[in-house]
Amino acid sequence: MGVNSSYLSKTEVQAILGVTSFGLWRLTRKYDDFPQPTEPPEPFGLPGDRKEPDEVWHGTQLYRWAARTPEFSHRGAVLLRPLPHDLGPGHWVGYKDTPRGPAQDWHTVLGTIRFVHSHKRKAATDVATALARGGNPDDVRTVCALYGDVGISGPALVAAEVAHPRIEYEAEWGDVAALAGQALPWWPERLRLPELIRAWKPGSPAAVVEVPPNANEQILRRVARTPVFDVTSHLAVTDMANSIRNNRTDNVKNENDTFAGAGPHEAPNRILVAAVPDTSHHPLRTGGDRTALKAGWHKLALSNHPDAVAALEVAIGREPDLLPYGAVTEAPGRPGTVMERWARRLTMCDPTAAHAVLARGDAVDSFFIDPLTDMPALRTTGENGKPAWRFYAPLSLPAGGAELASVVLHHTVWITTSDGQVHPAPCTPSEHLWWGDGWGDRPTEAAAVIDTLLGNLGATVNMREHWKAPKGLTVLLNEDHKHGTELTRATLLHARMTPPRTR
Template sequence: MAAALGQPAPYWFHTLRDRDAIAAWRPGSAPAVVPARDVATPITALTELAADEPDGSPVAEVCWYLAREVRRRDHTLVTRQIAELRKDAAGGGDGAHLTLGAVPASLLRPTPPEPTETVRRAGWLSIIERRDVLAYRVADFAQHWDGGRDWHTGAVTDLYPVSCTTAQEWAKRLTPAADDQPPTVLEKGLLRHADDADVLLHDPITSLPVLHHSPGGRNARFYTYSLQRLPTRSPLAAVVLSGSGYTCWIRTQDGTLWLAPEREGSGIGFGYSGNGCHILARLIDVLLDDISASAARSSDPAAPRGLFELLRDTPCDRTTTYTRAQLLAARTN
């Protein structure tokens, strides 16, 4: 290629592959100056959404921060790659046969500090309640970026009312979702699982969408989101463990039934000694003291051994209820 061009062949690093700059290149051209950006993490939706927000908006603060952080990371990466290429060329390596097709534009504004957790959660709460295409795109970015770490929702879970009386109790409070407008970000996420006969519902306690899959059929079940924190001050009164070793319900002293908080990718379970049981034991341990504590992580400190063993030895082929007194006794055993 160098022989055909009469000079070293042009090379564009991944984050510098600007279509117009590549098309305009000619032998002897100086490297184009283009923004460093990875096509796998486009920031256009972030900047467009932020541009329409009022001053002081947590949505804008979250979106601007992420857009600038992506640019900073891409710029840092390609700057290091260019330095390595030049070092290789100076040592007579393969880099000596290449010339840069583009270099990154300078970052003229430093990336601000990351917004506080309160601001991040407020921003995402507003975004995922929206019903417009731009919000969908920003939400998709978040899922690829960090899995929606700062959303108030966690894992998507499925519930089987045919085999779980607790799910039947929970289902009685569900109401029809609005059908005269586009879905919210969260509703759109559930609708990926939907068939034509499925029904979209609403949980008035958590304000979360619920998808009723195959209503009336043998395989009828519900899809919904768990929360990362329970929005209540009522203390934990009981834990209900139901079906197949993975569905955990929390009943608070005011009688409200909640799905146990769960993070995406950090499954909870019982009836075995694996990681899911350890995570559930950690969760129950903290909820006994603080009902609004966040969903447990696998990296959290281990729960008391007695509490873990109680969950490990719980049968997973039936529904088991543990009262607060029983859980506290196990924790101190």
Template sequence: MEALLHLAQGELDQLLEEAEDFPQGEREHLDVLQRARGEKADLQWEGSAVYAWAATSRRFCDHGAVLLHPALRSQTFSPGKWIGFQPTSQGPATDWETDLGVIRILHTTRRAAATAMAEELSEVADAQGVVTVCSLFGDIGFTGPALTAADTAQPQLEYEAQWGTVTKLIGQRLPWWPDLLRRADVISQWSPGAPVTIAELLPEEEETTLREAVGPWRSFPEVRTALTDLANSLRNHRVDSVNRDIRIFGEHGTSPGGEPLLIAAHHPTEGYPLPRTDDRDLLTRGWQALASSQLFEAFEPLSIVMRRDATLLPFGARTEVSDHSPAARQWATQLRPCAPSALHAVLADDAQDVTFHMDFRTGTPVVRIRSTGRRAWIFLAPLQLPGKQAQLKSVILNDTVWVSTTDRRIHPAPCPPHDHLWWGYGGGDRPTEAAWVIAQLMDDLNAAVTLADHWSQAPKGLTNLLSRSHQPGTELSRSALECARAQQHKGTS
């Protein structure tokens, strides 16, 4: 720290006594042997905090962060000059000549980009005139988009800088590009006074995969529609993201009374949003055909839909249970081996030593893993249970909620995608999901269960019962469940 502040030997102790606002240091950690030898822990300071403090100190301001110098608040500066676009190792940048020297603005939110760029420049003669590198933080600061800065004189010490400060030094509105248009081919088109660039979004990898997958399925209109609809959905979502960024930063990205930032690029509006399909049943049939296919080309699209909108598949939540549990072993007797479908492959992922099965009564694809250290069943929970004449007989709590029926079968309880069934202590949360599913199945085993408003719909008595700690494999009889459900009508908790 003495080197940073240009202190002579012994001056640091005096500074610590006199400067009440000096950043607080922390004692270094000493191990047992060091403490046994009587060594004393030295104070250590976070370099960036000291660097920022120095800029606000009358004595040390010339050794502190360049863009925090107190003169920037009161001094008048000559208008800066745009030097040009710079393709750099840290992303697209624009350089500006100012009274302080060249300020390079990196149009990226990549972590530590400013430090990396400043370090790179510090190794070049005169740092190409660059005194400070700024990169975007991705949020809105007090005077505009939040900035992280690193000076070429102290490249390791990043600090927060103000958009308004850089604007003042440059003397004109700073250009800003929305995240998904923050590309070299777009930014390089800009210069002061140039019209706003209209730039198409580059398709993301998932969208490209879906559109390319249409080829093998051209003779299957339902599959073709399902693939195209999801691809269009992904593109529309990205366009909405650009428009949202522009709206938020355009409206709130400038301090009151300050110069608004310059939105330098927009996405074209013609042809957007891309058309979507309203027929949900048609989409589900298309994805069902892909799920049951054994073609390799169905694997990637199914992986994407599982991540993006699993509700398009006629299955519920992805579930993994141990094959040691009695409930899972009993359920396994109802399964039949089968040739793997594309959906089986998605469930198996990169697991080794797997076999493929099907619960034909519910249509559920199942993968069994028997590798060292991992013996489990992986499946997508059903959305509805079979058995027109059967009723719920009991519930078994083991990895998930299992339903034993009066026709001597056992099934994983229905659970919609993106939900989960659990019991026991939830750190303030309560297992209303499981309670509400069980309540619906008690009334109608074949109910197409929903978890909408489960927090208010779940019977209090069942919720209380499931909130207790139950040992794995605990079986709750129907009479116990009925008794618990009836408690809410008596006003008990």
């Protein structure tokens, strides 16, 4: 997406403008707005070049300047030059396959314009370069590609000439439409399919197309058809797959409305929406009972089937609140720490889908389960090659009449209880617990969790308004405590009741 940056040597600038070294020297004095040279970027030049130039010019700036300067407009960017007063009618030439996707050719008074329906970076340059190297059999002068945003007169464009394919510049949809003599077809990204663009001709109605599924939806639909999983899990993955499909269909509708809407002067853009989503079954049913959905995902998390792993990865990235696990935490496995006390309680087990997702493809020594919270854990090799523990934080702790006895700060927040247990502090999947100076941020998440557990050890933490945590606890946790620091219940209660000092 965007305009590719290119740089020109002094020799290349002279060749584009058709001037000598002395002529280039004169231009810098004749035109106050002549682009200034800059230092060459790293790396610059071709492999084997002995010496880099002392200075270079930004290709887009120079090409744009030339197009808008009467003396050199015939050497500048084609689509930035003043349009001819008497525009002859352009016409559609046909569909073309290109190295960067489907394209339409339009013959105009300025030559043939190849319109590539892609917003990938360097799309215009790559297609123009391929034409230049292949002898340009279709006599294409300019290649246009999509910028990926809305411009003044329609979708924003990036252009590159076959004569100078490295130089890209922004062009106006309205100018290309004026040269073509008609509104131009445009396909929303998810319906930008080669078979649709190949079939289009002037006068074709907008194609009504089912929005193709993305990889996540395909995974979930596959799981929904796998008989090894029960009906509860089938319902859970189907609900999420339907939600993905609904979102994608709505996004296509919104994209069409955005790009085909009126310009800044409320004049209709010269754009033909060439494809619309099939909404005959839209929206699909979603929003099933949350308890049932969570039960289905929990069963998948306990499975050892490969498809369950793939589905779980989708759910964690899309709606982790449906899973019974909190935030992922990793800490070094050092002896004599609070973590060692916790690890002694873990039970070794066979890996489940939840373990596989937790592993993230890393080598794992052993898999475990916490028998008190049912949280999966594993032992792996950390970034420094040293053993580390990785686990899901629980969403709540088993109470059983106990209360919070102390908090230990060791790479995350740990809770010790009055009945002698130790747990990672509960944390929602989208948050993390920390302490110390946060460079202007405050550890309100940890303060909110501690505040909740001081009142009810078994409470399910809710961190939607963690910034409302008691100021005294936040101030205490904002201090740079060393790893292993233990804060007693008395210390925490006192901090919670103590208002922060005013400066």
